[in-house]
Amino acid sequence: MRTIEWTPEGVVLLDQRKLPRREEYHLCRTYQEVAEAIRGMIIRGAPAIGVAAAMGIALGVRQSPAASLDTLKAEFRGICDTLAATRPTGVNLFWAIGRMRLLFDDLVERRADLSAIRARLVEEAQKIKEEDIAANRALGDYGVALVPAGKTVMTICNAGALATAGYGTALGVIRSAIREGKNVDVLALETRPFLQGARLTAWELQRDHIPTTLITDNMAGHFLHSGRIGCVVVGADRIAANGDVANKIGTYTVAVLAKENGVPFYVAAPLSTVDLNIPSGDAIPIEERPAAEVIEIQGVPIAPAGIAVSNPAFDVTPNSYVSAIITERGVARPPYTESLRELKQR
Structure with a gap:
């Protein structure tokens, strides 16, 4: 089964509200839709929520119309704050947001161009997903x-x-x-x-x-x-x-x-x-x-x-x-x- 997937169209989630009667997938085309999916329990479970938040950040930055680093920095804060406000207990959400923030701040400090920042955040979100699967197999x-x-x-x-x-x-x-x-x-x-x-x-x-x-x-x-x-x-x-x-x-x-x-x-x-x-x-x-x-x-x-x-x-x-x-x-x-x-x- 695919719990969460990054696609060119957006973040695809297995809609856990519909199980076990129907296996349906929900496409989030914006970071706001990812936030609502977390809040509404379309996706749940602390590690899965962390992966979703990372992908939501990558999606928001990829879709941002910002033409300067300063504008993108302001938008990035808003994206992170929106996702952080979804569910308060599971710490993986905040861990993943923190990791994406550290990467973003490092790229900004090094004056990376906007296309490179967008690409690196997508790459990092996918890396967080793969690391989670590997961690689960190891702890198992x-x-x-x-x-x-x-x-x-x-x-x-x-x-x-x-x-x-x-x-x-x-x-x-x-x-x-x-x-x-x-x-x-x-x-x-x-x-x-x-x-x-x-x-x-x-x-x-x-x-x-x-x-x-x-x-x-x-x-x-x-x-x-x-x-x-x-x-x-x-x-x-x-x-x-x-x-x-x-x-x-x-x-x-x-x-x-x-x-x-x-x-x-x-x-x-x-x-x-x-x-x-x-x-x-x-x-x-x-x-x-x-x-x-x-x-x-x-x-x-x-x-x-x-x-x-x-x-x-x-x-x-x-x-x-x-x-x-x-x-x-x-x-x-x-x-x-x-x-x-x-x-x-x-």
């Missing part, structure tokens, strides 16, 4: 040793190829484990309220012929207590310097239940998800999503009109519940303030 391979053979792996939300440029983080670990003959199956939580587990993870794993059972979120404790689960593997949207992990709402609950039942809880994420500037999860901004996601399913009301709704998209799992963090440069273990910094500096 590092995670294989942690997955018990012949057991079930539990996961929540979607941390697969759909959430990245390809292969996946948590699902990348599962794919690598199966490739190495571990003979595992997957227990996927449906992930209310947006149903990423039911709509996306189940669809993605079924396409790969990976044995998968779908359960509701409130069944997690029952199965973790059963002895069937060998480990839990989840993705992440932002990891603080101390190893606290922001991920899809409900992850914290699963982590607590896993620890209570002696099941290892692993986080799989590229190092671009690690934010050493955030000391702990207390400082991670949590996005509040629209109430309609809770009170409606596929546009059908399931709650009384006028009921008050709270819809945080993410929660933060304290580091004490995290057995290890799997990255493309190795596996970090407590104390995370030391191990994560060491991996980032390699």
